[in-house]
Amino acid sequence: MSHQNAPLTRGWFTANELAGLPGVPGTPQNVRAYAKRHAWEGQRRLGTKAVEYAFAVLPAETQNALLMRSAADAEPETVTASDEPAEAERPEQRALTEKQRRVMGARVAFVREIQRMTQHVTQARAIQTLLTLAETDDLSPYLAERVVLANDRKTATRTLSERTLKRWIADYKKHGERGLAPKRQKADMSVPAWAGELLKRYQRPQKPTVEAAYQQLVEQTEPPHPSIHQVRRWLAKLSPETRERGRMGAHELKTLQPFKRRKADTLWPNDCWVADGHTFDAEVINPLTGQAFRPEITLVIDWGTRRIVGFALNLAESTLATLDALRDAVSRAGMFNLFYVDNGSGFDNTTVYEVVDRLGGTITHSLPYNSQARGVIERAHRSILVQLAKTLPSYIGADMDKEAGTRAHRLSRRDIAAGLKPKQIPTFQAFYDSLCSAIDQYNHRPHRGLPKIRDLDTGNLRHRSPMEAWTSAEAEGFEALTAPAGVVASLMRPQETRKTHRGEVRINSGLYFLDALRDFHGEEIRVAWDYRDTGAVGIYSLDGEWIGEAILDGNATPAMPQSMIERAAEKREKGQLNRLVRKAKTLTGGDVQLTRVESARPESNARRVEEARASAKQLANDEPKFQIPQDKVARYRLWYRLEAQLQAGEALPADAQRWHEHYRNHSDFKAIAKVMDSEMDASGRQPTRTRRAV
Template identity: 55%
Template sequence: MRNWFTAQELAGLPGMPGTDRNVKAMAVRNGWEGQRRLGSKAIEYAFAVLPPETQSALLAANVNANAPTEVAEPVSNPVANPTERDRKSASRLSDSQRDVMTARLAFVREIERMSQVVTQQRAIETLVGLAKTGELSPYLDERVTRANDRKTEDRSLSERTLKRWLSDYRKHGETALAPARRQKDMAVPDWAADFLRCYQRPTKPSVEAAYAEFAGKCQGERPSIHQVRRFLNKLSPEARETGRRTPQELKALQPFKRRSTKSLMPCDVYTADGHKFDAEVLNPRTGKPYRPETTTVIDVATRRILGISIGEAESTIGVMDALRDAVQRGGMFAIFYVDNGSGFANDTVREVVDRLGGTMTHALPYNSQARGLIERAHQTVWVNAAKKLPSYIGADMDKHAGTKVHRLSRKQLRETGSTRLIPTFAEFMAGVEYEIETYNQKPHRGLPKVRDPHTGRLRHQSPNEAWDAALGEGWQPLLAPVDLVNDLFRPQVIRKTVRGEIAWAGQRYFMSDLRELHGEEVRIAYDVRDASRIWVRTLEGELLGEALVDGNASDYMPKPLIEQAYEKREQGQMARALDKLETLTGKRVELLAPSSAPSAQLSHEEMAAARQHAALQIEELNTFQLPGDSVARYRLWKQLDARLREGEQLTEHEARWHGHYPSRSEFTSMRDLFDADPSQQVHA
C-alpha cells in the first residue's frame, strides 16, 4: 500500500480538482506536507493529509488493483506466523475446511496490508463498504461466498465477522480460521448389543431378518430400521462382519504384511500343501471315478515346483513322497513351511525333517493368507488343469453340461467298464507332468524382471530361469546320495521281538538273527511304498539287517503299505455307507460281493510305471503343439479335416496327429457330447 501520491495521480479523484496544476494549488493553499519523488522533479503528498473521500477512493482502487501475489508481507506476529504444529493441524483438515480457511485468510492479509497506511478500523470499513456495493476485486469477491461458509443467500461481509477472523488468526494461527465440521456420532446406542446378537451370526441374516427378530425381543423403546442401518454404516467392515465370518474369512478385511523373498536363495524354504483335484480321474486300483489328492512342494525363492505326490486323501504317506521327490530333484532344504493339517503335523514327518537337518515351521491357524504362494500355485496349476478335462466338477462348471457328462460317463462305466469322458490315471499323470513343466517355464510375476533374449522386452523370470540364475551366481544345491535319501525317508518306530518275529502294520516280519533278542525292544525302519521288508536296528542305532514279511512262511505275497492304507480307507467308506443305508431303510444291510470292472485291472507295478509313460507322452506333445483343453483339440481336428477335404496338404506332424486322434477315447466322447446335439455343434 503506497503512502505518497503525486498531483498527477490525484487529479480527478473524489475531493480533488480535475488538473494536476489545480491540485498543486490546493496543496499550497491547505499547507499539505510534500516531498520530491526520488529520481524526479514531481512533488508527492502524504496519504494522511488527503481529504477523506480521496483516501477512500485510493483505498478502493488499491484493493482492486493488487493481485493476490502482490500482497505485502504482514507485520511480524509470532502467533500469526504458521508454525510446524499449525502446518500439521492444517494437514488434518478436509478439502472444504481448507478452502474456507484460505478464503478467510485472504481478507486477513488484505486488512493487515491496508493497516500499514490507515487504521485497522478504516481498512475493515473500506472492505465492508466495497463488499456491499459490489466493488471488490474478482479475486476477493469470489472468496466472500467461500469465507462466509453459509447456505443462506446473505453471504456479505460485516465488520464483526472480519474482526472475529482477525482475532482468531492472531491468537491461534491460520487453522483457527477453518470452520468446525460436525463429526459422526460414534456413541454406541443401548440397543446395539441386542441387535448385533441377532445380526452377527454365521448364517449371515439380512438386516431386515435380523431386525424382525430383534424387534420381537426388544424391551422398551425400539429404534427404526433406518436407525439400525445408519448404525451399521458407522461400523468398520471388520467390526460389522465379526461373527458373520470365520476368523480366516475376516483376514480378508484386515491389513496385512507382504512377505519379500528377495533375500532368499533356492532351497532356503520349501512350502507344501495338499489340494483336492477339481476333476474326476479313473482310480488305477478300482477303475472307478475319484478325485485325487495332490500334494505339491515349492521352492519359495524361485517358485519352482520340485515335488508332487498323488493320493486319495491328505496323508503322511503323500507328504513324505512329495518331500522325497523335492529333495531328489532340488536338494536339501533349510525350512519346511506347512500348515497344521494332519498330513504335516505329525511325528513321522517331523522326524524326517529333523534327520534331514531342516526345520519344520507351521503357519498359524486360520492364516492361509500367509501361504499365498502355494495357494496361488494351486489355482495356476491344478485348477486350470482340471478345467481342461470334460470331467471338471468345479463350482463354475455349467450345471447342465456337468450333469450330461456325469450321466454319460456312468452309463459307459456300467455297460463297458470304461469311459471316454474321464481320463485314466496314466493320462492324468501325463497331464500333471505337462502342467508342472509349463508352470516352471512360464514367467512368474513374483520373480525379478529380465530382458527376453528373443523379443528384447522386459518380462519376469520363470521359476526355471530363477533357479539357473542362482546357479550362475555360484550357488550350489546340497544334494544327498540316493541311498541316504531312501534311508532318511524311512520312518522308525520301536517294537518288541518275539521268537525272531516283529509285528508291524498288520504284518509279521522274520529275521533269524533276532532269535537271540527274544523279548527285547529294537528300532525298525520301514518304507512307505515297500512293505516286503523292514530294517532292524538296535536301540543304539546299529543295523542288524533286513526282516522279511513272513520270512518264516511260504507262498505269501505282501501288500505295500500304500495298498494297506487304501484297503483301510475303503473299509471305512463301506462301513459308513452301510450305516447310512440301515438308517434310511431301517433294515440290516449286508455286503455280499464287491463289484469290479474290466478297467480295474491295473497293478501297483503299472502305477509305478505311470511316470515313465507320462514322460513319453510329454515328448509326443512337444513335437506338435496342441491346445490345452479337449474342446479346442476337437475343434482343431475338425479344422484339419476340413482342410484335407478341400485338397490342402498337411504337414507331417499335422497329418500324423489327424490320423491318430480319432482312435483316442477323447475324440469319441467329444463327438458324442457335441455333434449328437445340434444345438451344441462345435464349428471349425
C-alpha cells in the same frame, strides 16, 4: 488522465500515481502545486528525483479511492508461518475435509486484505470499503470468487457483512487459519441401547440379513424398538471388521484386516521351502478301486525363486504325503534350510520332525488360522492346481455351472456302474501327466513375484521365471547341497518298532522275511517301510545299524510239492476207474473195457493266461526297436541295466550299444550318479525312485 497503480502497502504515492484520483488535480504538475499549497508531507523516492507524499496527508476522497483500488486489484499472496499464531500448526489441518480447507482459504483472503488496508486506515474504514465494493460488484475477480465460498451458507443471497468480517478477524487472531475453518457436525457414534441385542442376532455364523435380525429384535425384546432405517444407519457407521465379527471366523476375518507383505529378495534357493496340501477341485479315477475321487496334492515351493521343487499325490493330507513330497524335493533340488508349513496333522507330527532333523533342516509352523502368512504356496495352488482342474470336464469347483456339473456327474456314475470307462473323468495316468506338464509350465513361466529382466527375443521387460531365478542364483555362486542317496532313502521312509519271530516281522498287514533275523528272535527291531514299494522293507537294529532288507512272503513255499500232489491225483483217478470196471462187470456178467473219448472243451483260464504271457514275452523279444526313456532317472537305470548285460557277456543291439557308450559322458548321467550310485544294494538292484502314477 491515466495514472499508474501503486501498492497501498508502501504508503507513499508520487504525483504521477495520484493524478486523476478523486480530490486531487488531473495532472502531475497540478498535483505538485496542490501539494505545495497545502503543505503535504513529502520525501524523495529512493533512486529517483520524484517526490512522494504520505497516505495520511491525502484528502479523504483520495484515500477512499486508493483503498477501493487496492481491494479491486487484490491477488493471492503467500502466507508466511510468522504471520500466524504459534498455536496454529499445519498438522492440525490434516483433520479437515477438502471443503473445510477451501472455505478456510477464502476467509483468509478477506482477513489478509483487511490487514493490508489497516496499515494506513482504521479497521472499520477498511471493512466499510470492502462492503461498498461488494455491493457495487467492484471487488477483484480473486475476492469476488471467494465471497460465496467464504460465507459457507445454503441460502440464495450470500454476501459480506460487517459482523461476519469482524468475527473472521477475531477468530483468526485467536486461533489462526484453523479458526476460520467451518465446523462440521460429526456423526453420532454413541451406542444406542438396542445395539447389543441387535448384534446378538446379526453377528452370527449363519449371516442373517439386516431385516431378519431386526425382525427377531422386534419379536424377542421389549419396546421401544428402533426403525429398520435407524438400524441400517447405525450398522453403516461401524467399520467392516467390527460389523462382520461373529459373521466371519478368525481366518476369514483376516481378509478385512491390515497385513504385512513379506519380501523374499534376500532369500537364496533352498533357504526356505513352503509346503501345503490341496484337495484337487476335479474328480479322477482311482486306479485301485475304479471309483471317482479327488486326490490330495502336496506341493513344495522354494520361496526365494518360486520354483515348485517337489510334489506328492495321496488320498488325503497325511504324513506319507509329506514324506513323499520331501523325498521328491530333496532328490530334485537338494537340501533345504527351513521348512515352513501349517499346523495340520500331516506336518505337525514326530515322524516329520525326525526326518527334518536328521536331514539337518529346521521346521517352523505358521500361526493358527493364518494361511495368509503362506500366501506364496496358496497362490501357487490357484495358478497351477485350480487352473488345471478347470480344464477338466469333471471340475466341481464353486464356480462350475450347476447344470453342466450335474450332467457330467450323472453320466460318469452311470458309466462306472456299468463297468465302462467314463469319458467325463480322466484316468489317473492322464491326470498325472497333465499335472507334471502344468508344474513344468509354471516353473518356466514368468512370475510376477520375481524381478524383471530384458527378454532377449522381444527386447521387452518381463518378470523372471522360477527356473531363470534358480539359474541366475547358480550363476552368482549358489550350489545346492545334495544328500547321499542311501541317507535320503533311509530317512525318508518312516520307521516303526516291531518284534521279530523266527526271522519274520509283520508290518502294514504284510509278513516279511529275512534270514539274518534268526539271531534277533523275540527281540525288537526298527522297520523302515515305503508305501510306494511294499515288496520289501528295511531292517535296522534299535541302535540304527543296518541289518538287511526283508522280502514280502520271502519264506513262503507251496504247502506240498507239486509232484506229490500230481501222483496222489493220478492214484485216486486210477482207483475210481478200477471200481467202475468191477461194478460194470457185476451188472453185465462179462468183461467190460472203458475207453476215454477226448471231447472238445474250453481251455482252462490258467492255461489261457500262461499262453497269453508266453505270447507277450515272444512279442517283446521280437521287438527290434530300441527306445530311450524320456525321464532322466529312467535313462540312468536303463544305462545300468545295459551295463549289467555287458558285464554278463550278453550281446546288445547296435542302437543300445551306441547309446550306452555316449550317455555315460552326458551331464544328466553325472548329476544323477551323485545321488543314485549309493542306492545300489548287494544284489545290484536299485530302489524305485522314479515317480509313477500307481
